Amino acid sequence: MSYVNNIKMFVRVFELGSMSAAARDQRTSPAVASARVAELEKHLGVRLFNRTTRRLQPTENGRLFYDGARKVLEAIDDAEAAVMASTLNLRGSIFVAAPLGVGRRFIAPHVPAFKDDYPQIDVRLRLSDRKIDVVGEGLDMAFHMGTLEDSTLKLRVVADCPRVLCAAPSYIERRGMPEGGEALVRDRHDCLNLRFPGAREFQWTLVTPEGPRRFEVTGPFETDDGDVLTIWALDGRGIIMKPVFEIAEHLKSGALVPVARATPPVPVQLSCLTQHRRLRDPKIRTFTDFIVARCRADLQREIEGLETFASGAV
Numbered sequence: 001m002s003y004v005n006n007i008k009m010f011v012r013v014f015e016l017g018s019m020s021a022a023a024r025d026q027r028t029s030p031a032v033a034s035a036r037v038a039e040l041e042k043h044l045g046v047r048l049f050n051r052t053t054r055r056l057q058p059t060e061n062g063r064l065f066y067d068g069a070r071k072v073l074e075a076i077d078d079a080e081a082a083v084m085a086s087t088l089n090l091r092g093s094i095f096v097a098a099p100l101g102v103g104r105r106f107i108a109p110h111v112p113a114f115k116d117d118y119p120q121i122d123v124r125l126r127l128s129d130r131k132i133d134v135v136g137e138g139l140d141m142a143f144h145m146g147t148l149e150d151s152t153l154k155l156r157v158v159a160d161c162p163r164v165l166c167a168a169p170s171y172i173e174r175r176g177m178p179e180g181g182e183a184l185v186r187d188r189h190d191c192l193n194l195r196f197p198g199a200r201e202f203q204w205t206l207v208t209p210e211g212p213r214r215f216e217v218t219g220p221f222e223t224d225d226g227d228v229l230t231i232w233a234l235d236g237r238g239i240i241m242k243p244v245f246e247i248a249e250h251l252k253s254g255a256l257v258p259v260a261r262a263t264p265p266v267p268v269q270l271s272c273l274t275q276h277r278r279l280r281d282p283k284i285r286t287f288t289d290f291i292v293a294r295c296r297a298d299l300q301r302e303i304e305g306l307e308t309f310a311s312g313a314v
Contacts (some may be wrong), residue, residue, distance in 0.1 A: 001120075001197065002044050003040075003043070004072075004073075004076065006037070006040040006043075006116055007023060007040065007072060007073065007137060008073060009026060009033050009037060009068050009158070010023050010036070010037055010040050010048060010066075010069060011066065011070060012026055012071050012138065013033065013037060014058055014062065014066045014150070015135070015138075016136065017055075018056060019034055019037070019056060020033075020224045024128040025137070025138050032193075033107065036124040036222055037049065039158050044061075044065070046059070047059050047061065047062075048061060048065060048067075049062055061100065070109055073103065073269065075282075077281065078280060079143035080092075080281075086283050089120070090118050090119035090120060090121055090282060090283045091121060091283070092120075092121060092122070093121070093122045093123075093124055094121060094122070094123050094124065094140050094141070094283060094284060094287050095124045095126070095138060095139045095140045095141075096123060096124065096126070096140065096141050096142065096143075096287075097125075097126045097128065097132045097137070097139050097141075097142040097143070098125070098126075098127055098129050098142065098143035099127070099128070099143065099144075099145050099226065099312075100128065100129050100225060100226055101226050101227065101243070101245075101246045101314070102143050102145060102225060102270065102295075103125065103127035103131075103143070104127065105245065105246070105298070105302070106291075106294070106295045106298050106299065107108065107143065107291060108125060108127075108292055109124060109298075110290070110294045111123050111125060113265070114287060114290050114291070117290075118283070118286065118287075121283050121286075121287070123287070127138075128224075128227055128283055129194065129224050130224055132144070134153055134273055134274075134275060135153075135275060138276065140275070140281075140284050141272055141273060141274045141284060141287075141288060142272070142273045142286060143158070143263060143270065143271070143272055143273075144270070144271050144272070145161075145162060145268050145269070145270055146268055146269065147269065148271065148273070152235070153273040153274060153275060154273070154274045154275070155190070155271050155272070155273055156271060156272045156273075156274070156292065157269060157270075158270040158271055158272055158290065158292050158295050158299075159269075159270050159295070159296055159299050160205040160267045160268075160269055160270075160300065161243040161244070161245060161267055161268050161269070161270050161303075162243070162244045162263065162267050162303060163241055163242060163243050163244065163264070163265040163266070163267060164241070164242060164244050164247070164251070164258050164264065164269055165184075165204075165206075165240070165241050165258065165259050165260045165261075165264070165265060166233065166239065166240060166242065166247065166250075166251065166256040166257060166258050166259060167236075167239045167240070167256065167257065167259050168233060168234055168235070168236040168255065168256060168257075169191070169254070170236035171236045171238060171239070172192070172235070172257065172259065172312050173207060174236070175189060175190070176258060176260055177261065178239075178260045178262075180206070180208075180262035180264050181204070181208065181213065181215040181260060181262050181263040182215075182263075182264040183260065184204075184215060184217050184239070184260055185215055185217060185288050185291065188218060188312070189217070189219075189238070190219045190220055190221075190231045190237055190238030190239065191217035191218060191219040191234060191236065191239050191240075191241075192219050192221050192222070192232050192237065192238040192239065192240045192307050193219055193221075193222040193229075194222070194223065194224065194226055194229060195222045195223070195224065203216050203217070204217050204227060204265065205216060205265065205266050206263035206264065206265055206266070207263060207264050207265070207266055210264050212266050213225075213257070213263075215263075219238050219239075220237070221237065222239070226242070226246065229242070230246065230247060230250070233256060234250065234255055234256065239259055239260075241254075242271065243266050243268055243300055244302070244303045245302035245303055248302050248303065264284060264296055265285060270286060270295070270299075272291075272292060
């Protein structure tokens with residue numbers, strides 16, 4: 001086992017707090033992960049982790065070694081990036097995460113074309129609507145929908161995406177057409193929510209004559225999969241708040257119709273998040289430029305002619 005691989009495994013175990021999680025992250029077995037850490041401890045002559053049946057806790061020596069180990073790995077990354085940039089020999093793997101709707105519509109379709117242009121770069125794409133930890137999960141970049149909380153990540157805005165409140169005609173026939181946010185709350189409309197573990201209490205931020213305002217909506221269903229919300233709405237089960245691009249086909253067909261148009265939702269920002277040091281890697285910059293340009297073009301085509309659904313115009 002190489003010394004560098006042992007250091008990489010130690011760093012991921014330290015960051016993820018689990019031998020099995022680090023093994024998954026490095027695409028190997030827990031036995032191999034444990035062996036690499038044990039070999040590193042033998043080489044250093046110190047224990048790096050205190051192991052119990054329930055947890056893995058870094059020792060003081062482990063915490064000291066982590067800081068230096070990270071610098072070593074960053075230096076290797078920088079050296080490799082410099083060589084690739086000077087030779088234009090882009091190679092390696094890129095680990096990318098994106099929300100389900102964005103990933104399926106705007107990222108995944110362009111990955112094969114990127115691979116054709118850069119055959120020595122492999123793209124590892126993970127799609128999920130849950131909250132992503134870019135650093136903790138060892139990602140090179142992640143696409144993000146919404147406002148970013150305090151972060152050390154580098155943010156690149158892709159687009160401001162208009163959103164719309166909508167429901168199936170069958171729901172409106174049964175419950176009536178709400179004119180705005182006040183009616184959503186007052187009449188206790190069935191609002192279908194996107195929620196994931198650790199999410200805060202759900203509110204919809206809508207544009208009122210006085211400016212943006214949060215409305216505490218309620219509903220019978222919630223899920224961490226945005227496409228499931230659309231399925232429920234199409235079945236007449238309630239009202240959803242969605243980026244226009246995600247439901248463009250249903251708005252055009254009339255399967256979903258805008259509601260509460262007096263108080264449209266504020267647009268949602270689509271951005272690309274990257275660890276600062278990863279931006280020095282030319283393959284990351286190349287992939288980001290490639291995907292962002294195509295994302296913007298695709299988004300424009302998807303919402304063309306549908307902007308009025310999210311504008312509040314009748």
